[in-house]
Amino acid sequence: YTYKKKYIGRFPLFELDADMPDDLYANLDPKSKEYLGNKFMLLTGLTKKAWGENEDAIIGLGMLPASKGKKAEDFFTRFPSGGTGEEPYYKYKNESSHLIEETKEGKREYKIENLSIMEQDTPWVEGADGWGIGETFTISTKNRSFYKYILLMNGYISASNPKLYDENGRIKKIMVEGVTSGKKKEFTVKDTPHPQTVDISFLPEQEDVKITILDVYKGTKYEDTAIHFMILW
Known part of the structure; x- marks a missing residue:
């Protein structure tokens, strides 16, 4: 791209x-x-x-x-901080895995907290065998606002090395589940590094949201699946 x-x-x-x-x-x-x-x-x-x-x-x-x-x-x-100073509040928990990579500088961890960082080269990457299908994590909300969307950027985004997007896997289908209500819905995610939204207004109340990877766009080199950014909005 x-x-x-x-x-x-x-x-x-x-x-x-x-x-x-x-x-x-x-x-x-x-x-x-x-x-x-x-x-x-x-x-x-x-x-x-x-x-x-x-x-x-x-x-x-x-x-x-x-x-x-x-x-x-x-x-x-x-973005996502507003021009007048507003900021969403969320944290991540119950991460099933993340990739730990050995580099010349030492270990590099692609932790779930990376999902709140919009800088390049800071994705969350699952650490399971294979493409990460079935891997899960939860986005936990800290305030009473009712979030209607998941705002995300798919894949591994690097302006200095754009090929990393295609070389790593990207999420294709996800299950979104309300932890309290138990309501769930399957979504298809676009194969693009550009920002996109998933409408989660089907959830009846403000609650933590569990994400499960159901399918992926396979990478051309690495058998790892990455998400650059994902918050509730």
């Missing part, structure tokens, strides 16, 4: 294809959409340095006019 490169002034960006549902912003102050818009960018290179960031990240491109002389931070805001 490739990112579409574009510029805001002298700042190079990589545009992600993301047309998100309007009510994805339901848990935020309405003004947040003015900041976030419906487009997402990979912050990297000169933009990263100009903004004073130490690491690459996924950000939202706000619906603000690009005026000359403005600083980069006038146009960008992190």
Whole structure:
């Protein structure tokens, strides 16, 4: 896959294809959409340095006019944090496995907590034999807001090494189950690194959500399945 490169002034960006549902912003102050818009960018290179960031990240491109002389931070805001400071609260538990990789720098763990990190090269990767079918984890909510969506980015995302997306497995079908209600539903996930949503409004109440991998898009090199990002929204 490739990112579409574009510029805001002298700042190079990589545009992600993301047309998100309007009510994805339901848990935020309405003004947040003015900041976030419906487009997402990979912050990297000169933009990263100009903004004073130490690491690459996924950000939202706000619906603000690009005026000359403005600083980069006038146009960008992190996603999923809202432009007015709101932030969802969640944690992960009951992870069935994760990959531990031996590298020259030592052990590298692709833990379930990586699902809340939008920086590149930080996926959760299952650690079971085979493609990870049947592996599970739970997203636990910390507040009383009613989440209507799963917001996710599939696969292993790396702008510096894009082939890792195809070389590793990606989730294809998942079971979403309310831990309290027991209600469950099967979903097909798109084979794309771009942000996508899964509508979980079938759940009758605010509750922890269990995810089970039912099928995968197989990688061309590694028999591992990765998810770059997944939160409730």
